[in-house]
Every structure is written in structure tokens, then in C-alpha cells.
Amino acid sequence: MNSSPTRILPPRRTALLATGALLAAVLLAGCGTGVQAADGAAADPSGAGGAYPVTVENCGSEIVVDRAPERVVGLDPSQTELLVRLGVADRLVGQAQVANHPLPEDIADQVAGVPELSTETPPAREDLLAVEPDAVVAPTTYEFTAEQGFASMEQLAQAGAVSYVATGGCAERRQTSEVDDLLTDIANLGAILGVPDEATALAGEMSDRLDAVDAAVAGQERPTVAQLYVEGSTVSAIGAGVEYDIIRRAGGDNVFDPAEDLFEQFFAAAVTPEEIAARNPDVIVFGVHDDAQEAQARDYLTATFPEVTAVREDRLVAVPSSGLFPGSVGNVTAVEDVARAFYPDAF
Structure with a gap:
């Protein structure tokens, strides 16, 4: 425009x-x-x-x-x-x-x-x-x-x-x-x-609602987080955009960064399983459209990354895709849900 x-x-x-x-x-x-x-x-x-x-x-x-x-x-x-x-x-x-x-x-x-x-x-x-x-x-x-x-x-x-x-x-x-x-x-x-x-x-x-999350997560030890989208055996990492900011507002440190070349042109990029394993996140957050996709994604992540901390400690957090669209009230709900998953004792 x-x-x-x-x-x-x-x-x-x-x-x-x-x-x-x-x-x-x-x-x-x-x-x-x-x-x-x-x-x-x-x-x-x-x-x-x-x-x-x-x-x-x-x-x-x-x-x-x-x-x-x-x-x-x-x-x-x-x-x-x-x-x-x-x-x-x-x-x-x-x-x-x-x-x-x-x-x-x-x-x-x-x-x-x-x-x-x-x-x-x-x-x-x-x-x-x-x-x-x-x-x-x-x-x-x-x-x-x-x-x-x-x-x-x-x-x-x-x-x-x-x-x-x-x-x-x-x-x-x-x-x-x-x-x-x-x-x-x-x-x-x-x-x-x-x-x-x-x-x-x-x-x-x-x-x-956002202020309440800020207060709850303040001073907490921040987990490292990989935010992914899983479609079959293809995995994309989220490294920028509102999706990235949801993790930040929820009190997590994303292992992928907007300054990386991966995200120079787009907020998401296809990555190899080896790349995710090397970054070894404490938590994996992934977007889903429905229960069937969530089940498929969980099965894939569990089978593919058995040694990654997020899988070993069962810290796989599904977020409805409706909460990841720009200009969505669901953005706030996603911040709340992810923060509760990071810090269940803080709420």
C-alpha cells in the first residue's frame, strides 16, 4: 500500500x-x-x-x-x-x-x-x-x-x-x-x-489480563523454548512475529531469534530435526488446528526427539492456531495458556 x-x-x-x-x-x-x-x-x-x-x-x-x-x-x-x-x-x-x-x-x-x-x-x-x-x-x-x-x-x-x-x-x-x-x-x-x-x-x-501474566512470571527462571509447527514429518520453527512475542510475554526465551538469517524474509522457516536437537529446548510449543493434528504432532515430537529436554520432561505445549493469528483476541489467551504451562505454580 x-x-x-x-x-x-x-x-x-x-x-x-x-x-x-x-x-x-x-x-x-x-x-x-x-x-x-x-x-x-x-x-x-x-x-x-x-x-x-x-x-x-x-x-x-x-x-x-x-x-x-x-x-x-x-x-x-x-x-x-x-x-x-x-x-x-x-x-x-x-x-x-x-x-x-x-x-x-x-x-x-x-x-x-x-x-x-x-x-x-x-x-x-x-x-x-x-x-x-x-x-x-x-x-x-x-x-x-x-x-x-x-x-x-x-x-x-x-x-x-x-x-x-x-x-x-x-x-x-x-x-x-x-x-x-x-x-x-x-x-x-x-x-x-x-x-x-x-x-x-x-x-x-x-x-x-496481560498485566496479570507479567506479574505472575516476573522473577521466574525463564525456560528455553522452541516454537514449532509440525505438518506430517515437516517441521517449521517460529523465530519472529506475534508468535515469537507470545513466548516472550509468557516468560520464555525462544531458542530461535529474529536476527537469524533463517527469518530474514519470513517469521517461520523449515528446520531439520538435528537443528532442533542441537538447541535442546526446555519446552516445545506447537500450534495445532484440531485434536487430530495435536495427537499427530505429539507422536512425531516424542518419537523424533526422545533425548531433547522438552520431550524427556514431557513439556510439550499445544496452542490453538486461532491464538497465533495477528489481531486475534486469542493472542492474549495464548500468552496466558503458555505462561501457565511454563509456570504452573505461579497461577
């Missing part, structure tokens, strides 16, 4: 009936991304609690939104969950990649009637445009790859839709993304959707 402002106008099907209001600029301290409402901004007539227009920085570009979107699509269950927790389940007109991981039980019923636009891959361009979205939220820029047959940001803009990418999924941020990027997304989406109070409450909950 370029760095010039992109103005997204509201669909013609909803008129903008404005009344005067004033909203001071809201800046996210330490997050590197700002949300602003212009002086003299108008209160949104749709009933949302924000003021418009608002300007949001996302992936190096500015998006200007003139009113609260009313037809929203989450392009991954992680983003769909975030939208529901922000209180806009009634605005969802589509959800995508629904087979990647299930939604949490406490919110699944709220999207039961929302059309499923795709199962394992992003939806085809025609299928996404057919539901006439005015906002589309994705975990990464990949979901907007026109060459793959998906709707690009430009095509969505022409149709009157805002495209928002999780901060940790921006191309220039993917290698260095952190769990705290979720707080940026909550604030940005709260401004875009006109639900600032809900965003403040959700961000506060996430921050409180």
Missing part, C-alpha cells in the same frame, strides 16, 4: 444526516498507530457512538471514514471474533475461512446466521463483493491479493468498502509484530465502527 491518504466514502444506500460535534484526537501511546477525528466532526446518525469523519493509519496508509460501516465482513474467524466482541455482530454480512478454526462457544451463536463466504481460503472476489460490504477486516494483506482471485483493497474501495488489516499482519510489520498490536486494532476498529466505549472496555480487559 502507498502512504497517501485513501478516502472511503459511505455507500449511497445510507444517507449521511449529520449534527455538529467535536472530538479531540485520540492517540495510542506506544502503539505507533493513530486514530483521529477531525475538528468539527459530525456525530454519526446510524446510532454508533463515534464521531466522523475519522482517520485511521493502517499499514502505512491513512483511511478516512465518513460514517460507521453497516455491512461488515470478517475474513478470518479471528477477525470475526474481534468484531463480535466489539459489539457489532448485528452488522456482519459475511464471515470467511470458517474452517480454519472454530469460534469460541460463548459467541458462536451470535454469528450462526451470518453467510459463510469461504471455508479454507479467502473468498473469491465475486463472492465478497456480492454481499455489498462497506468494511472488510482481515488478519493479513494476503486476503486482498488480486492475483489469487481475491478482491483487492482498490476494488473494495471502488465498491465503497473500507479494507482494514490487523496491525501485526501488515507486510512491513509481520516480522516485528507484538501481542500489544491487538490493542491498536481494537482502538482503530472502535473508531472506524463508531464503538469507542466498547473498544475501551475490551482493550482494558486485554491489558489487565
